[in-house]
Amino acid sequence: MKIGTIRKALLKQTVVVIVVLAIVSAPVFYVDYMYDDYLAKGKNIETEGNAIASKVSILLSEYENANSKLSDYNLVKEKQEQKMLTVSKSILRDVVAAIRKKYSFDKFDVEMSDVKPKVGGQYNKPQFFAEESNVTVKLNSMSDEDVFFLIQSFQNAFSSIKFTSVKISRDHDLDKNSLLAIRNSCFSPLVSADIAFTWSGLQSVKKDDAVPLMEEKDDKNQERRVRVRLDRK
Amino acid sequence: MAFSLKNRTKQKNADTAGEVNSPLSGGFGAKKPIKNFSPQNIKKRKFVKSGKRHSLIIGDDGAILIYSDGAEVKTRQFIASPSPENLKEFEAVLAKNVKAPLFVIIDSMDQSFIQQSLPPISSLGVKKLINRRLDRDLGKDTIKGYILLERESSGRRDWNFLMVSLEKSPQLSVWLDFIESANNRLAGIFLLSVESENIIKNLDMAMGRSIKKPKKSGAVQGFSKWKIFVSNNKVGGFRQVILKDGRIIFTRLGQAVGDSTAEVVAGHIEQEMTSTVEYMKRLGFNPQQGLDVYVIASADINAQLDVSRMSADNVYKFTPFEVSQLLGVNGAAQINDQFGDVVLSASIAGNSKHRLVLFPQQALRVNNLYNIMVYQRGLAGLAVLVMLGYGGVQGFGAWQAYSSLEDLNQRKISQQNRLDKINDDIKNGGVDVVKINEMSALYDLVIKENNFELPFFMSLRAAIISAVSIKEISFVTDDTKAQPAPNSAQNNNGTINLVLRFPEISSTDEAFTSVARKVLKDVRAAFPDYKVIYTKLPDVLNKQNEGGKIDDKVELIKIAPEQLEATLSISKNDEKLKGSPDSTNGLSTDELIGLRRRSK
Numbered sequence: 018m019k020i021g022t023i024r025k026a027l028l029k030q031t032v033v034v035i036v037v038l039a040i041v042s043a044p045v046f047y048v049d050y051m052y053d054d055y056l057a058k059g060k061n062i063e064t065e066g067n068a069i070a071s072k073v074s075i076l077l078s079e080y081e082n083a084n085s086k087l088s089d090y091n092l093v094k095e096k097q098e099q100k101m102l103t104v105s106k107s108i109l110r111d112v113v114a115a116i117r118k119k120y121s122f123d124k125f126d127v128e129m130s131d132v133k134p135k136v137g138g139q140y141n142k143p144q145f146f147a148e149e150s151n152v153t154v155k156l157n158s159m160s161d162e163d164v165f166f167l168i169q170s171f172q173n174a175f176s177s178i179k180f181t182s183v184k185i186s187r188d189h190d191l192d193k194n195s196l197l198a199i200r201n202s203c204f205s206p207l208v209s210a211d212i213a214f215t216w217s218g219l220q221s222v223k224k225d226d227a228v229p230l231m232e233e234k235d236d237k238n239q240e241r242r243v244r245v246r247l248d249r250k
Numbered sequence: 251m252a253f254s255l256k257n258r259t260k261q262k263n264a265d266t267a268g269e270v271n272s273p274l275s276g277g278f279g280a281k282k283p284i285k286n287f288s289p290q291n292i293k294k295r296k297f298v299k300s301g302k303r304h305s306l307i308i309g310d311d312g313a314i315l316i317y318s319d320g321a322e323v324k325t326r327q328f329i330a331s332p333s334p335e336n337l338k339e340f341e342a343v344l345a346k347n348v349k350a351p352l353f354v355i356i357d358s359m360d361q362s363f364i365q366q367s368l369p370p371i372s373s374l375g376v377k378k379l380i381n382r383r384l385d386r387d388l389g390k391d392t393i394k395g396y397i398l399l400e401r402e403s404s405g406r407r408d409w410n411f412l413m414v415s416l417e418k419s420p421q422l423s424v425w426l427d428f429i430e431s432a433n434n435r436l437a438g439i440f441l442l443s444v445e446s447e448n449i450i451k452n453l454d455m456a457m458g459r460s461i462k463k464p465k466k467s468g469a470v471q472g473f474s475k476w477k478i479f480v481s482n483n484k485v486g487g488f489r490q491v492i493l494k495d496g497r498i499i500f501t502r503l504g505q506a507v508g509d510s511t512a513e514v515v516a517g518h519i520e521q522e523m524t525s526t527v528e529y530m531k532r533l534g535f536n537p538q539q540g541l542d543v544y545v546i547a548s549a550d551i552n553a554q555l556d557v558s559r560m561s562a563d564n565v566y567k568f569t570p571f572e573v574s575q576l577l578g579v580n581g582a583a584q585i586n587d588q589f590g591d592v593v594l595s596a597s598i599a600g601n602s603k604h605r606l607v608l609f610p611q612q613a614l615r616v617n618n619l620y621n622i623m624v625y626q627r628g629l630a631g632l633a634v635l636v637m638l639g640y641g642g643v644q645g646f647g648a649w650q651a652y653s654s655l656e657d658l659n660q661r662k663i664s665q666q667n668r669l670d671k672i673n674d675d676i677k678n679g680g681v682d683v684v685k686i687n688e689m690s691a692l693y694d695l696v697i698k699e700n701n702f703e704l705p706f707f708m709s710l711r712a713a714i715i716s717a718v719s720i721k722e723i724s725f726v727t728d729d730t731k732a733q734p735a736p737n738s739a740q741n742n743n744g745t746i747n748l749v750l751r752f753p754e755i756s757s758t759d760e761a762f763t764s765v766a767r768k769v770l771k772d773v774r775a776a777f778p779d780y781k782v783i784y785t786k787l788p789d790v791l792n793k794q795n796e797g798g799k800i801d802d803k804v805e806l807i808k809i810a811p812e813q814l815e816a817t818l819s820i821s822k823n824d825e826k827l828k829g830s831p832d833s834t835n836g837l838s839t840d841e842l843i844g845l846r847r848r849s850k
Binding site for chain 2: 018019020022023024026027030031034037038041042044045048049051052055056058059062063065066069070072073076077079080082083084086087089090093102135139140142143144145146147161165168169172176177178179180181182183184185186187214215217218219
């Protein structure tokens with residue numbers, strides 16, 4: 018046999034082999050692709066099904082939780098209506114004005130910082146968030162009991178107050194001069210108080226819902242820090 | 251042509267195969283029983299492999315082309331000379347099946363055998379060395395090969411081998427050109443003389459003679475060490491092959507005797523064989539070592555043939571037809587055929603094992619490519635099988651995955667329906683779950699920040715006796731962080747410091763410590779869950795414990811009224827008060843006021 022003949026035969030066979038392998042491998046690769054595709058589809062459906070099942074579980078849990086906290090929610094709503102969960106300078110002013118009418122204080126000085134959202138993921142929910150403002154109160158009083166009543170008034174008016182510092186000092190003893198002053202003006206500054214607290218409340222993310230909780234517009238006072246000075250008449 | 255080998259070294263291991271029907275007896279010239287072939291002894295064995303093939307036996311007097319399919323000889327064609335007209339007939343036969351390989355068997359005188367020795371080298375390198383010797387002695391273009399004989403059993407243990415070559419006579423060159431021009435693949439060139447080893451072995455096996463290898467030590471009784479194979483061939487003449495221990499030792503070719511009668515031919519064969527025995531004697535033949543004679547000739551010649559003078563142990567006389575029956579080559583010979591060419595060449599071509607295969611250089615390259623084709627086919631087949639297997643596994647997996655898709659979809663739909671139903675229920679129930687949960691959670695968080703309980707302070711005031719006045723109350727939260735951790739109890743989680751004054755007691759340390767102890771005990775009793783200590787006491791109490799003159803008399807220390815102050819700290823957090831100031835000499839405030847015994 019001539020070498021050219023066998024070379025041609027080898028070439029022909031190589032082509033045939035390639036064609037055969039291509040013909041055989043094409044469906045094999047297709048089946049392989051289909052297998053991977055079905056697996057991926059199955060995994061996707063399974064993942065989606067699991068996600069829905071998880072949603073169901075969470076929703077049920079939330080629903081049960083909501084039902085169990087329905088009474089708490091009503092309380093919150095009530096407090097919300099009474100503006101006990103709203104941090105606002107106007108509310109503070111109203112409270113301070115009410116206190117001023119009730120108790121005798123001298124140099125009653127109240128400062129309130131800007132209302133800011135509280136820092137921390139737990140305070141920020143999709144629909145609501147917590148906000149806060151730092152309030153400082155300085156005053157002179159005749160008795161430490163008045164200071165305690167002041168604190169009690171704040172606690173009654175606002176749902177969440179975290180006192181960072183409270184200092185009540187007896188500046189003067191009850192002596193002849195102080196008694197005279199009391200007789201003359203019904204007041205003598207025997208006790209001084211320096212109080213600082215963080216006032217927290219809730220706020221809605223949606224504007225419509227936020228209306229009852231939102232801080233009122235006060236054109237008279239646009240300063241960042243609000244100062245309410247109540248001088249003794 | 252006749253040739254002889256050099257005296258071979260003694261062989262300890264006589265290697266004679268065959269089952270001897272009669273015991274060895276007598277020496278050279280003694281009468282020996284003649285074993286004629288008996289059809290009853292035929293053992294059905296397969297000596298011919300399957301597949302279609304052409305075999306071409308070439309001799310000095312012509313050539314025969316045989317076409318076989320497995321063990322069946324389909325056609326046979328004889329030409330006396332390689333003339334172009336004759337070769338066209340062969341070309342036509344070969345062209346009928348170009349895929350059938352061509353086996354060429356040479357039975358001419360154009361053969362050369364030379365025994366050579368090589369020094370004792372590693373068995374791994376001996377073949378390379380022999381090939382190098384062949385190229386050097388015979389030239390690269392010569393058709394050549396070698397037969398490796400046994401190593402010397404003593405002395406240097408040299409390697410013995412036969413260098414075999416085909417001499418390119420003009421007639422053989424014509425045949426080689428013809429073979430090269432054919433489209434059939436050359437499977438190899440074989441020498442009838444050399445391949446006779448396998449034919450005799452197969453004949454012995456077919457006749458039921460054992461071919462077990464005898465033990466190495468010495469000759470085995472009952473086995474003939476020497477064998478003479480004689481075949482009357484049309485293309486070559488009388489081919490005689492002499493084997494010792496089953497291996498070719500020399501061969502002779504006698505010319506055919508024209509149109510002579512059977513008696514004349516038989517006499518000619520007897521004469522040739524007698525001459526052969528004389529050669530054998532020179533190579534160490536001893537009648538006691540045993541001698542078997544195999545003759546393939548027509549029935550007439552066999553009937554006239556008398557080999558009793560050769561003192562052979564066994565003489566087997568076959569007709570070509572009988573040989574074809576023994577070797578299982580059907581149709582190779584008719585009952586009245588005279589010549590053994592066809593059956594021998596068909597048998598050699600169909601044999602799976604060959605003693606020596608020769609190739610021209612060109613055919614070697616063709617065969618290499620053919621081998622590549624075979625391997626390619628094998629690998630392709632294997633690849634197809636693997637792919638089909640892989641495809642099957644993947645297909646099964648795909649089917650299973652597809653089947654599970656429906657189930658998974660159903661489960662997903664079921665979950666989705668459940669979710670929708672719950673959503674509808676919640677919507678219809680008018681409960682804003684998210685709003686309630688969020689507001690409740692946030693309310694819980696901010697409400698926990700309340701940390702100042704007025705009743706606690708009232709109780710604290712009430713716990714302190716009226717003789718002591720409170721100069722200052724201060725509360726500082728312990729929480730240094732801006733925001734408390736969720737769910738942490740913050741109520742009164744701070745430190746309360748009371749600055750106490752003692753205006754109604756006498757200004758002595760004893761009176762002071764007595765009242766201070768009373769106050770501390772009362773507060774601790776009122777708030778057992780709190781840590782209560784004095785964090786500041788009048789300085790004079792510390793000085794009392796400083797070193798100085800020791801006096802037996804205990805003196806009361808006066809304390810200035812403005813110094814009669816103490817700071818009482820109350821906290822739930824022990825850590826906050828751990829670092830509270832003690833006296834400069836290492837005493838705690840409890841020890842200073844005498845509430846606890848001094849450790850020093």
